[in-house]
Amino acid sequence: MPENISLEDARVEAEELTTRILEAKDAYYGRDTSLVDDFTYDGWMHRLEELERLHPELQGQDSPTQMVGAAEATGLATIEHAERMLSLDNVFSLEELTEWAAKTRASAGRDVDWLTELKIDGLAINLRYENGRLTSAATRGDGRVGEIVTENALRLPEIPLQLDGTGHPPIVEVRGEVFIPVAAFERLNAAQAEFRERAYADALDRWEKRGGVKKPFEEEKARSAAARRFPSFANPRNAASGGLRQQIEKKNGLELEAGMLRIESLALYVHGIGAWENPPVAAQSQVYEKLAEWGLPTSPHTKVCTSIDEVAAFVEYYGEHRHDIEHELDGIVVKVDELSLHDELGATSRAPRWAIAYKYPPEEVQTKLLDIVVSVGRTGRATPFAVMAPAQVAGSVVRQATLHNKDVVKAKGVLIGDTVVLRKAGDVIPEVLGPVVERRDGTEREFVMPEVCPECGTPLRPMKEGDIDLRCPNARSCPAQVRGRVEHIGSRGALDIEALGEVTAAALTQPTTPADPPLETEAGLFALTLEEIVPIEVVVRDAETGLPKEDDDGVVKTRAPFRRNPTAAEKKSGLEGPQPSSQALTLLAELEKAKTKDLWRLLVSLNIRHVGPVAARALAQWFGSLDAIRRASRDELAAVEGVGGIIADSLLAWFEVDWHQEIVSRWEAAGVQWATPGHPGPGAAVVEGGVLDGLTVVATGSLEGYTRDGAQEAIIQAGGKAASSVSKKTDFVAAGPGAGSKLAKAEELGIRILDAAQFHILVTEGPDALG
Ligand SMILES: NC(=O)c1ccc[n+]([C@@H]2O[C@H](COP(=O)([O-])OP(=O)(O)OC[C@H]3O[C@@H](n4cnc5c(N)ncnc54)[C@H](O)[C@@H]3O)[C@@H](O)[C@H]2O)c1
Incomplete structure (x- = not known):
């Protein structure tokens, strides 16, 4: 709908x-x-373009929509490019991309081949070669004039001073992207941390030599000074840009060492040309072949597509695989391949008409760090986490991210109230990368790690001696730990009780009413009654902020999840007062069913350290009952395949605690079955001799007919080993839609890949039936 906005x-x-x-x-x-x-920046640019389209008189020559980059002088000498370096126009959906392609083809007046490439997230560089010899390297600058970075560029082994071969054009400008590969970026940040440590140690040394007395705040000052000198880099693009443009000759000591390392992390892919009269090739893709012949690095991720459907497939493929690439990318560049069309189609003042950048949804956004709160998990670990203004990133809304421990908070340098950079890549857990220091206004405050458990007031202790991570030692009755354990009992890998999730676990352990929750520990879980749960009331929280909701009078709203009012018909038939809700009835029915679930599931639900589904299955298969496990010696436990010494120790320690014994006996009294019916006793591995005996299988993606757990279970039941990662030892990989890097790895290693139907044959009839 065209917008109606006044001039x-x-x-x-x-x-x-x-x-x-x-x-x-x-x-x-x-x-x-x-x-x-x-993403926000691109949004502003788009809006400005839109306003200028609606009111063309707004579009002055110096509007940002008409400019490339920035001419901002930064102290480096500059040089004029022989031919302008342009930016690229953006599209954000396949629809817009298709529209652009149709328009471009119409302007060309003939069929067009498209060259698709990854949009490397780095900075543009212009390399000027005269008769095959590099005469200058420069940044894009404002497109006409760039900053000279020749000295630094020549430190990159990939940038040749002299091109390979003979017969080079008198003048050619080669355009490319300088970037820091993902792996090098990780190493670079690890090195920065080392430089920080060394700078800190040097400062203390100097202090000592001067005979000064160290005070805690002096150390603190030395730490912050070191952190300012050698900060963590927030992203590879900005680290690359600063790395290429640094004035290395002005540096010495640690700064020089760090600066050189930063330059050594840089890499280059070339992706264009300028100022080349009559190139001996007809297409951009052939230009790349020529550049490669001359010894310049070209990207392996380019493809000539003959239809827009092929282009769309390329865009989709890399949307899913963007994290399998050696560098960060923020989109796909689509170019008209034929060079003569580049001249025909021309360019606007900012961007060529023969190319476009398709941008993927953002993976990095900025948001406000509202608070840093400490949460206690089921194992008692006290973890600070960031509470942020909700931010849309990589397709989901993020409000929280763990900050691990107080040292991590310090290392990231974030203050409460900061604007922070938040990253979420695909399925990866969101991470706060660091603060935007320039956005501070002085109201920010430092986070102080509490000394006592925020939930039960018990003094926090290191997890183990000298450990930075803290834990609440009140394992039995710290409400946070009980809540976490109860939630774990209901989880899919344990007893898989759908009605017992996070919210229900909280309602049973920390309701506002009654004052004494029905569950003080999980020992009472299987004896819960309707009478106990029906009165429960909980606070209603805002879905966006997680804060308690209030009514108009400022009273906190509550909800009673386990009861409902009687219906009119029930009232008529004489029923009075609140009735159990369907949620209450479902919960008790599912708990009843859980009492006789597989022994391994019951073992997992005991929250014994290190005892997850794999070890629990092995224990259940070997011993057949909890009693047999309890009676086993350390050696007997450790000898079971999939168990080992650490888990054996953890089991022995668990059984020694009185309140753990109480869980077992009270669950048993409530009807929990601690033995597999018909199990012949220790030593009888149930699935020995299955059709997958001795074979290792990895299941990835969604396999029709199987849940994720179900596929694993099927492999184990057939006597095979269900592995979680692909290696040379893997015999088969079953891959369904959504399979990612594991599938790629399997292809790389030449491992046989099965679809869902073949997987079914494998686990039921064995490998020979596959043919
Ligand atoms: N966050 C901020 O504050 C802020 C400020 C300014 C710019 N920016 C970012 O920079 C962008 C604008 O910068 P821009 O003008 O460089 O545009 P751009 O980065 O969107 O696209 C143009 C550039 O892409 C690069 N490129 C990468 N791979 C390429 C390939 N295969 N082929 C051709 N070119 C390739 C080239 O260097 C080219 O100059 C914005 O869209 C925004 O994402 C962010």
Whole structure:
């Protein structure tokens, strides 16, 4: 729907946007920091373009929509490019991409081949070669004039001073992207941490030599100074940009060492040309072949596509595999392959018309760090986590992220109230990368790790001697730990009780009413009665913020999940007062069923350290009953395949605790079956001689007819080993839709890959039946 905005309103909005965009550009191109995330920045640019489309009189020559990068002088000498270096226009959906392709083909007046490439998240570089010899390397700058970085560029082994071969053009400009590969970026940040430590140690040394008395705050000062000198880099793009543009000759000591290391992390892929008269090739893809012949590095991830469907498939493929690539990418670049069409189609003042960048949804955004709260988990570990203003990142809304421990909070340098960079890549757990220091206004405050458990007030202790992680030692009755254990009991890998999730576990252990929760520990779980749970009331929380909701009078709202009012018909038939809700009835029915579930599931639900489904299955298969496990010696336990010494010790320690014994006996009194019926006793491995005996199988993606657990179970039941990662020892990989890196690994190692139907044959009839 065309927007109806008056010129006056549009002007005000455009001015506001321009100010913000220019500020962000200054920081990004001049100081290698991002004041906002790329997605927000792109949104501003798009809106400004839209306003200028609606009111063309707003579009001055100096509008950011007409400019490439920034000319901001940063102290480096500059050089004019022989031919302008442009930016790229963006699209954010396949629909827009298809539209652009149709328009471009129409302008070309003939069929077009598309060259698809990964959009490398780095910074552009222009390499000028005269008769095959490098005369300058420069950044893009404002597109006409860039900063000279020749000295640093020549430190990259991939940038040749002299091109291979003979007969080079008198002048050619080669354009490419300088970036830091993902693996090198990790190493670089690890090295920065070492430099921090060394700088800190040096400062203390100097202090001591001067005979000073160290005070805690002096150490603190030395630490912060070291952290300022050698900060962690928030992302490879900004680290690469600063790395290439640093004035290395002005550095010495540790700074010089760190600077050199940063340059050594840089890599290059070339992706274009400028100022090449009459190139002896007709297509951009052939240009790359030529550049490779000259010894320049080209990306292996390019493809010539003859239809837009093929382009879309490329976009989709790398959308799923963007984390399997050696560098970060923020999208796909689609180019018209034929060079003569580049001239015909031309360019706007900012971008060529023969290419477009398709941008993937963001994986890195900025948001406000509202608070750092400490949570206690089921094992008692006290973990600080970030509470953030909700942020949409990589397709989901993120509000929280763990910060692990107080040292991590310190290392990341975040303060409560900071604007922080938040990253979530695909299925990966969200992570706070660090603060945007430039956005501070002085109201931020430091996080202080509490000394007592926030849930039960018990003084926190190190997990083990000298450990930085703290735990609440009140394992039996700390409400947070009981809640965590009860939730674990209901989880899919344990007793798989659907009605017993996080919210129900909290209701049973920490309701607002009654004051004494029905479960003080999990020992009472299987003896719960309707009378106990029906009165339960819990606080209603806001889904966005997690804070308690209040009514108009400021009273906290509560909810009674386990009861309902009687229906009219029930009232008529004389029923009075609250009735159990269907949730209450389901919970008790499912608990009843769980009492006779497989022994291994019951073992997992006991929350014994290290005893997960794999060890529990092995124990259950070997011993057949909890009693037999309890009577076994350390050696007997450790000898069971899949158990070992650590788990044996953990089992022995668990049985020694009185309140653990109480769980077992009270569950038993409530009807829990601690033995597998018909098991012949210790030593009888049930599935020996199965059709998969001695074979290792990995199941990945969604296999029709199997849940994730179900596929694993089927492998084990057939006597095979269900492994979670692919290696040379893997015999088969069963892969369904959504299979990612494991499938790629299997292909790489040449391991036989099965679909769901073949997998079914494998686990029921064995490998020979596959043919
Ligand atoms: N977060 C911020 O504050 C902020 C500020 C300014 C710019 N930015 C980011 O930078 C972008 C604008 O910068 P831009 O003008 O460089 O545009 P761009 O990064 O969207 O696209 C153009 C650039 O892509 C690069 N590129 C990577 N792979 C390529 C390939 N295979 N073929 C051709 N080119 C390739 C080239 O260097 C080219 O100059 C914004 O969209 C935003 O994401 C962010």
